[in-house]
Amino acid sequence: xxxxxxxxPLLAAxxxxxxxxxxxxxxxxxxxxxxxxxMALATLVFWQFEGGISGFxxxxxxxxxxxxxxxxxxxxxxxxxxxxxMGAVVAFAAACVSxxxxxxxKGFYILLLLMISGIFGAFASLDLxxxxxxxxxxxxxxxxxxxxxxxxxxxxxxxxNLTLYLSLGALIALIGLIALYLQMxxxxxxxxxxRITEYFQSQPMTxxxxxxIFPLLMFGFGILVALWPFHTWxxxxxxxxxxxxxxxxxxxxxxxxxxGLLRVALPLMPEGAKHWFYVLGLLCLxxxxxxxWVAMRQRDLNLLIGNSSVAHMGFVFLGIASFNLxxxxxxxLVMVAHGFLAALSFGLSGYxxxxxxxxxxxxxxxxxxxxxxxGAALLMxxxxxxxxxxxxxxxxxxxxxxxxWKGMPAIAFAIAAAWGALIIGAIYMLRAVRNVLHGPxxxxxxxxxxxxxxxxxxxxxxxxxxxxxxxFPRILTERIKPSVEAIITTASPAIQTVAR
Amino acid sequence: MNPSLTILELAVLVLGLGLLLVDLWTAPERKRFLGxxxxxxxxxxxxxxxxxxxxxxxxxxxxxxxxxxSMALFFKRFFLIAAIIVLIISVEFSDRIATGISEYxxxxxxxxxxxxxxxxxxxxxxxxxxxxLVTVTFYVLTSFQRSRLPSLEAGIKYLILGALSTAFTxxxxxxxxxxxxxxxxxELAALQSTLxxxxxxxxxxxxxxxxxxxxxxxxxxxxxxxxxxxxxxxxxxxxxxxxSKAAGFVLLLRxxxxxxxxxxxxxxxxxxxxxxxxxxxxxxxxxxxRNLKRLLGxxxxxxxxxxxxxxxxxxxxVKNSEAGGSAVLFYLSGYxxxxxxxFTVITLVLRRIDIDDISSLAGLGxxxxxxxxxxxxxxxxxxxIPPLAGFFGKxxxxxxxxxxxxxxxxxxxxxxxxxxxxxxxGIIRAIYWSQDAFDLSPIxxxxxxxxxxxxxxxxxxxLGLLPGPMVTATTKAVKVLDYPTATAVANQ
Numbered sequence: 001x002x003x004x005x006x007x008x009p010l011l012a013a014x015x016x017x018x019x020x021x022x023x024x025x026x027x028x029x030x031x032x033x034x035x036x037x038x039m040a041l042a043t044l045v046f047w048q049f050e051g052g053i054s055g056f057x058x059x060x061x062x063x064x065x066x067x068x069x070x071x072x073x074x075x076x077x078x079x080x081x082x083x084x085x086m087g088a089v090v091a092f093a094a095a096c097v098s099x100x101x102x103x104x105x106k107g108f109y110i111l112l113l114l115m116i117s118g119i120f121g122a123f124a125s126l127d128l129x130x131x132x133x134x135x136x137x138x139x140x141x142x143x144x145x146x147x148x149x150x151x152x153x154x155x156x157x158x159x160x161n162l163t164l165y166l167s168l169g170a171l172i173a174l175i176g177l178i179a180l181y182l183q184m185x186x187x188x189x190x191x192x193x194x195r196i197t198e199y200f201q202s203q204p205m206t207x208x209x210x211x212x213i214f215p216l217l218m219f220g221f222g223i224l225v226a227l228w229p230f231h232t233w234x235x236x237x238x239x240x241x242x243x244x245x246x247x248x249x250x251x252x253x254x255x256x257x258x259x260g261l262l263r264v265a266l267p268l269m270p271e272g273a274k275h276w277f278y279v280l281g282l283l284c285l286x287x288x289x290x291x292x293w294v295a296m297r298q299r300d301l302n303l304l305i306g307n308s309s310v311a312h313m314g315f316v317f318l319g320i321a322s323f324n325l326x327x328x329x330x331x332x333l334v335m336v337a338h339g340f341l342a343a344l345s346f347g348l349s350g351y352x353x354x355x356x357x358x359x360x361x362x363x364x365x366x367x368x369x370x371x372x373x374x375g376a377a378l379l380m381x382x383x384x385x386x387x388x389x390x391x392x393x394x395x396x397x398x399x400x401x402x403x404x405w406k407g408m409p410a411i412a413f414a415i416a417a418a419w420g421a422l423i424i425g426a427i428y429m430l431r432a433v434r435n436v437l438h439g440p441x442x443x444x445x446x447x448x449x450x451x452x453x454x455x456x457x458x459x460x461x462x463x464x465x466x467x468x469x470x471x472f473p474r475i476l477t478e479r480i481k482p483s484v485e486a487i488i489t490t491a492s493p494a495i496q497t498v499a500r
Numbered sequence: 501m502n503p504s505l506t507i508l509e510l511a512v513l514v515l516g517l518g519l520l521l522v523d524l525w526t527a528p529e530r531k532r533f534l535g536x537x538x539x540x541x542x543x544x545x546x547x548x549x550x551x552x553x554x555x556x557x558x559x560x561x562x563x564x565x566x567x568x569x570s571m572a573l574f575f576k577r578f579f580l581i582a583a584i585i586v587l588i589i590s591v592e593f594s595d596r597i598a599t600g601i602s603e604y605x606x607x608x609x610x611x612x613x614x615x616x617x618x619x620x621x622x623x624x625x626x627x628x629x630x631x632x633l634v635t636v637t638f639y640v641l642t643s644f645q646r647s648r649l650p651s652l653e654a655g656i657k658y659l660i661l662g663a664l665s666t667a668f669t670x671x672x673x674x675x676x677x678x679x680x681x682x683x684x685x686x687e688l689a690a691l692q693s694t695l696x697x698x699x700x701x702x703x704x705x706x707x708x709x710x711x712x713x714x715x716x717x718x719x720x721x722x723x724x725x726x727x728x729x730x731x732x733x734x735x736x737x738x739x740x741x742x743x744s745k746a747a748g749f750v751l752l753l754r755x756x757x758x759x760x761x762x763x764x765x766x767x768x769x770x771x772x773x774x775x776x777x778x779x780x781x782x783x784x785x786x787x788x789x790r791n792l793k794r795l796l797g798x799x800x801x802x803x804x805x806x807x808x809x810x811x812x813x814x815x816x817x818v819k820n821s822e823a824g825g826s827a828v829l830f831y832l833s834g835y836x837x838x839x840x841x842x843f844t845v846i847t848l849v850l851r852r853i854d855i856d857d858i859s860s861l862a863g864l865g866x867x868x869x870x871x872x873x874x875x876x877x878x879x880x881x882x883x884x885i886p887p888l889a890g891f892f893g894k895x896x897x898x899x900x901x902x903x904x905x906x907x908x909x910x911x912x913x914x915x916x917x918x919x920x921x922x923x924x925x926g927i928i929r930a931i932y933w934s935q936d937a938f939d940l941s942p943i944x945x946x947x948x949x950x951x952x953x954x955x956x957x958x959x960x961x962x963l964g965l966l967p968g969p970m971v972t973a974t975t976k977a978v979k980v981l982d983y984p985t986a987t988a989v990a991n992q
Contacts, residue, residue: 065968067975129895136886143925148933156929160922167885167921171914178899 001045002058002074005038005088006120006134013113016106027109028099034113035088035095038120042088049081054482056126056194057081064130069190074124078483079262079332082476083123086339087252089465091116093458094244097347100354101149101242108149111141112244119248122256128177128191128264132170135256139166142253145245146237151353155240162237165230169223173260176216180268183209193263200268201490207271214272217265218280224257226310227317228286235294235306239359243350246302250309251343255335258316262328262487266320270491273323281321287314292424296431301352301359304432305345308385308425312338312393315421319400323491327403328484330396333469333476337384337392340465345381347459348374352436355448361432366441371450375437377459382433384466386425392469392476397421505561505568507552508576509616511545516609523602535591535605536948539584542612546580549573558980560622564686567622574829574977575619575750578836581955582742583612585840588952589847590735596851597644597733604644608739611637618747622758624673624683624708627751631669631715634747635662638740642732654731661724662714669711675704685759692762705763708755715748718804719777726785729797730856737793738843741800742836749807749832753825756811757981761818771812772909778805779916786923792846792856795923799882800839802916807831809906809913810897814981816904823903825978827896830963830970834881834889837959842878844953845871848943861930868943872931874953879924881960884917889963896971 012034019026049057056075064070076084094112101108118138125131143166147159180196181189183205190196205213219227226234234254238246266273288311295307312334319331351374352367353359368375384391451459469476519538523531555570586608594601614633621627639662643655677683679701680691688695695701710721717725729737756764782802789795810831813824848871849864850856864872881888894917901910945953963970 064966065971067968067971133886133891136891140880140885144928144932147929160925163925164918164922168914168918171917174895175898175902175910175914178895178902182899182903 001041002076002084002120002124003060005041005045005084006074006117006124008038008041009034009091009113009120010117013110013117016110016113019106021104021106024105027105031095031098031109031113032092035092035116038116039088039092042085045076046081046085049076049479051078051478052482054078054486059126069192070129071127071192072125072130073127073192074121075126075194076124078480080123080259081479082332082336083252083255083259083339084120086336086465087119087123089461090247090251090339090343091119093343093347093462094247096454096458097247097350098244099455100350101244103149108145108242111145112248114138115141115145115245115248115253119252119256122253123259126193128181128193128196131193131260131263132174132177135253136170138253139170142166142241142245142249146241149242149245150240151242152240154236158233158236158240162233165223165233169220169230169257171220172216172223173220173257176213176220177264179213179216180264183213197267197490204271205269210269210272211275212272214265214269214276217261217269218276221257221260221265222280222283222317224260225254225313225316226287227257228283228290228310228314231287231291231310231313234310235298235303238306238309238346239300239302243346243353246346246350247343250306250346251339254309254313255339258313258320258331258335261320262332266323267487267490273491277321277323280317284314284317284321287311287317288421289314289424292421292428296424296428298428299361301349301361301364301432301436302346304361304428305342305349308428309338309342309345311421311425312341312385315397315400318404319396322400322403322406323488324403324406325481325485325488326399326406328488329477329480330399330401330403332480332484333396333473334393334400335396336476337396337466337469340462340469341381341384341391341393344377344459344462344466345385347462348378348381351451351455356445361435363442364436364445365439366437367445367448368437369441370445370448373450373456374459377463379433379437380463380466382429384470386429387421390470391466392473393466395470395473502559502561505559506566506620508545508549509613509620511548512542512609512613512616515541515545516606516613519602519606519609523606526602531601532591532594534602535587535594538605538609539587539948542580542584542587542609546577546584549577549580555976562626564684565623565626566617566620568620569980571750571753571829571977571980572620574973575746576616578746578833579612579615579619579743582739582746582836582840583608585844585952585955586735586739586743588948589738589840589844592844592847592851592946592949593733593735598647600644604641607637607641607644608735611641611739611743615743615747619750621751621754622685624676624685627708627755628669628673631711631747631751632666634744635666635715638662638736638744641736641739642728644733644736650731651733652731654728657724657731658728661721665711665714665721668707668714672704672707672709672711675700675707679704685754688759689761692760696762696766702763705755705760709752712748712752712755713774716745716752716804716807717801718808719774719781722778722781722801722804725801726789726794726797729800730791730794734793734843734847734850737796738840741796741839741843745800745804746832746836749811749828752811753814753828753978753981757814757818757821757825764815765818768812768815771808771815772906775805775808775812776909776912778802778808779913781805783916783919787919789923790857790859792850792858792861792927794856795858795927796839796842796846799920799923802920803831803835803882805916806894806897806913809901809909812906812909813897813900813904816906819982821981822975822978823896824900825981826971826974827893827900829974829977830896830967831890831893833970833974834893834960834963837956837963838878838881838888838890841874841953841956841960842882844949844956845875845878848945848949851943858927858930861927863940864931866940868945870945870950870953871943874957875931876928877957877960879927881964883921883924885921887961887964889960889967892964892967
């Protein structure tokens with residue numbers, strides 16, 4: 001089942017590569033159909049996934065390189081089942097939104113499907129090698145799409161900035177992963193994540209090794225998630241990216257770094273984590289407060305959303321750094337919620353850009369009257385972004401704050417985070433809403449059309465995700481908790497000293 | 501004493517002579533097609549190498565100075581594939597060579613035979629003769645466009661610097677022979693522990709290593725590469741980048757790990773420094789380049805550095821050097837397909853224009869989607885991004901180096917990779933998103949070239965997506981470098 005989810009988009013990409021470039025209609029249909037099927041399958045996986053138990057489900061293994069014990073191994077547990085579901089919804093939405101691409105569509109759709117395939121592979125893989133491999137596979141199309149179909153004057157600069165930052169982050173993480181692999185004795189060496197976890201549970205790594213490998217993963221994965229101060233690629237890159245790419249990267253692919261921390265770094269290196277959590281806690285405050293502050297000063301809607309998404313990542317880092325059941329569960333919840341939110345925000349801003357040609361908030365205004373649906377959706381996205389109850393973000397952020405309160409020795413962390421998130425977030429989000437949706441409407445926007453039924457569909461789905469998980473967070477938390485608990489109990493001897 | 505072991509080399513030599521003879525009876529306008537004939541003949545030799553030898557046992561000829569083992573076979577096949585593709589490119593290039601195209605083909609074939617002998621060299625005489633056979637033919641191949649000044653300039657540069665490095669090698673061999681009294685690797689292996697403290701002996705070895713470093717374009721004798729790549733005819737540059745470099749590596753591996761493993765183990769630091777400086781030099785100098793071939797010259801220096809990283813990892817653990825060795829061989833195989841793909845595209849695209857500026861790639865996406873896609877894949881593979889061969893090769897190399905705990909070197913390699921992504925993506929950008937294409941005429945791609953490109957692309961993809969069989973093959977090939985085996989041979 002998971003294999004089908006990974007390979008259907010890839011297969012679709014290969015098939016589309018054979019279609020002549022002038023049958024533009026086929027590309028759109030093909031991409032939407034492929035992502036719809038994967039979404040249906042992912043929903044099925046999410047539905048059939050049994051909550052309340054830890055361990056992997058839907059596992060599937062194929063040996064790949066026998067000499068090195070690298071296997072194609074996929075499976076889901078509480079950590080990734082929600083992410084995979086969210087990713088599938090975002091992928092479908094992104095495929096629908098891609099209709100705004102008008103030039104060389106063939107290349108675009110092929111790259112988009114490749115990227116989607118890579119994303120699913122990265123989140124479903126339980127083998128260190130493939131875990132990394134699929135992520136890189138998703139990155140390359142991202143670079144090319146931003147470079148070729150991107151917008152704005154400094155898209156070249158943004159593309160290179162993003163490419164170099166992400167490559168550096170990925171390589172640092174790769175070194176960390178290989179170093180981790182080499183910590184095992186020759187006879188035991190394997191790339192299988194479950195077996196590595198098992199091994200290090202029975203024979204914990206030396207403290208010294210943990211202390212130098214953990215930062216490799218922390219900074220490597222951190223750069224991929226725009227950990228402050230390595231975040232500058234994100235707002236720039238997203239504002240230059242075509243809408244579907246921004247939705248997929250900000251919404252889903254970026255979560256790979258966080259997922260990697262949870263899947264690999266924490267369970268295997270609790271001592272290292274303990275040693276470095278203070279640094280991580282401080283840096284994520286940089287995300288929450290500094291990026292929030294920067295977001296306040298933005299005059300461009302996309303730069304604002306980009307910066308605010310960097311700020312939201314701080315919450316996830318904070319949840320991870322708190323390292324207790326509630327905090328980490330909250331972090332996973334925020335990851336899922338933010339995926340919907342980021343995709344929704346970038347999708348809506350993409351709609352505005354397509355119809356107005358600008359995202360400068362000073363030039364926009366009063367659009368709510370012309371665009372009741374898009375306007376209302378944007379308003380809801382803004383409210384979800386500042387953490388209003390009823391949206392999934394609220395549930396997640398609240399749990400993170402509880403977790404941080406419990407976990408962090410200095411309460412200052414939690415208070416500062418809450419302050420930063422609530423006050424700063426509310427200021428910039430509401431200001432954006434005022435500038436874009438309210439006030440007098442400039443004459444030139446008098447004839448903008450609101451979204452038709454078909455254009456509404458992706459936004460409705462994403463909003464539904466936010467609201468359903470906001471009202472019933474239990475659907476997610478009951479699936480997440482057992483897996484998080486397993487990680488925490490694995491690591492507990494070392495961590496409890498921090499937690500107390 | 502079994503001269504029939506050299507049947508592959510003999511076949512290649514006969515082919516080279518045959519080309520010169522057939523040339524006499526061929527009409528001038530048909531001479532260029534001799535290249536296809538030569539390529540087909542080499543394909544037959546390649547197939548024959550699989551039928552005749554399986555590499556399971558180590559065989560010796562000429563009193564042990566010629567060895568035929570799994571590693572020698574691996575490299576012979578490697579060189580054959582490279583030469584086949586280079587011959588096909590040469591046919592495309594033939595309109596830019598005024599006279600003597602058949603000689604050009606036969607020189608390529610002679611260089612190939614030198615490389616194949618190098619793969620089997622097991623003493624210093626064989627090493628020297630095969631290196632010279634390769635290098636001397638390359639002097640001619642480099643300056644083959646006699647009416648074109650840059651080509652002559654490149655030839656002279658290569659000649660002078662090459663002669664210098666030959667002098668190093670000869671002097672080194674003389675010192676080694678003077679102190680040890682033997683030319684044979686196997687006998688050296690038995691003597692090495694007594695000689696390891698002898699300064700003259702070590703100085704001699706060092707000079708030989710520097711001579712080989714010239715072949716692979718590694719620090720401190722890497723300066724020639726960009727100049728020669730830029731000026732030489734494109735097929736020559738391609739063959740130089742792949743064949744000559746790999747010949748240098750097979751000799752280096754043989755010398756360091758079968759003849760003097762104990763000395764090599766002491767030279768780990770030296771190899772690490774060489775690798776680090778080579779990586780940094782190649783990548784940093786490639787950044788400002790606008791000339792495509794010159795850029796590839798610098799990038800080939802950088803790749804020599806990555807490969808040396810694998811050699812350094814082997815030196816760190818001479819008793820069990822398989823991880824590093826198989827990484828080096830795997831990386832070279834990926835590099836073969838990748839670089840030849842790039843040079844094929846360059847040959848076709850720069851046909852009419854005499855400048856090799858990166859901007860001449862502009863609009864390639866519309867002129868020939870096949871060439872554009874191949875070039876993109878080649879650059880992505882060189883940059884080491886999955887799912888292509890370059891990624892898995894770098895993965896193996898970094899893994900081997902980390903296993904030995906070379907953290908600083910790995911950090912430098914990572915910096916190098918990030919820098920290289922910058923300039924490789926610059927090339928991709930020139931292909932697709934530059935606006936100023938002045939020539940949008942489609943580029944015709946002949947059937948043999950299509951085949952060659954398909955082989956290259958398939959090679960890159962297969963090594964990246966299904967590396968299993970290749971890892972098995974390379975691991976088997978480097979088994980012969982294991983220290984115990986080497987000493988056992990010496991004791992025979």
